[in-house]
Amino acid sequence: MKKVVLGLSGGVDSAVAASLLREQGYEVHGLFLELGLGGEAEAQKVADAVGIPLYIAHRAQELEEHVCRYFAEEYQHARTPNPCVMCNPTVKFRALADYADSIGAQYLATGHYARIGWDAEGRALLQRARSPKDQTYMLHRLPRAILERCLFPLGEAADKDAVRALAQEREIPNAQKKDSMDVCFIPDGDWCGWLERRGVQLPEGNFVDPDGNILGRHKGIHQYTVGQRKGLGVAASGRLFVHELRPETNEVVLSLEDVFRKEIIVRQVNYCAPEYAQDGPFACEVRVRYSKHADRATVYPDGTDARIVFDDAVRAPAAGQAAVFYDGDTVIGGGFID
Secondary structure, eight states, X not given: OOEEEEEOOSSHHHHHHHHHHHHTTOEEEEEEEEOSSOOHHHHHHHHHHHTOOEEEEEOHHHHIIIIIXXXXXXXXXXXXXXHHHHHIIIIIHHHHHHHHHHHTOOEEEOSOSEEEEEOTTSOEEEEEXXXXXXXXXXXXXXXXXXXXXXXXXTTTOSOHHHHHHHHHHTTOTTTTOOOOOXXXXXXTSOXXXXXXXXXXXOXXXXXXXXXXXXXXXXXXXXXXXXXXXXXXXXXXXXXXXXXXXXXXXXXXXXXXXXXXXEEEEEEEEEOSXXXXXXXXXXXXXXXXXXXXXXXXXXXXXXXXXEEEEEEEEEEOOOTTSEEEEXXXXXXXXXXXXX
């Protein structure tokens, strides 16, 4: 029997994924990431309901090292972090692979909405899910060696409602559990308070116009992102937009003009389909944030960096967020916006 290690969180997605894999004939072993945030009892309840063993992997130290520290440092440098993008390759899938190797399991699985395809040469391809909830943006930093082992049972699901219906049919106890919308290590959603408790000093400063004229006081640069137009509290002749964050002077630049860019640079690029970048520039679609929308562009690889030139200017690409490259349903790779 084919053996698979499944990341089991206690949520409905991973529970249904476990049930589907069992029905497909896999020997499923659940793995719960213990990060100092609780949830083990709920995960055990789900594991018992679907009839699989559950292993607890203690990875709080790895979360702190690779994700929490990065999250705080990005805000200190006036960048917008994306913790899930960092967590998947450095914590979650590493834990899955480590446990799978220890018990002789070939496959890794999660409840992510994504698919694995194979090209004509037998190479694994990360591909968009059928569902609008597609989560490949968050998975683009996975190396091909990991993708080759991945199973994503929810990749063909129409949407989250369809997954909940599958849970109800199988009498899984968490069928109607609400989705978690917050950063997992900040369950109350108060990331400003979380930063303060870590001793991150991000004091108030000045709102300025592009010429440096003071327009008012801001509450700390970590509370703003490029393109933001709400919650500024500054009177003007029209709607103001955040145009730039200046950590070196602790200033937030506001303008009456919206923010559009035709070209961006991305760093630390990971190509999960590296063959696309072997012959120089390539045309593709690019997502500059976690959303359904993508824009046509040409990517110019340059080592671990890349220059992206869009066919039409895109609105407010934020430094620190991921820019992810797609060829149709196939994920080529991506990097962090500079």
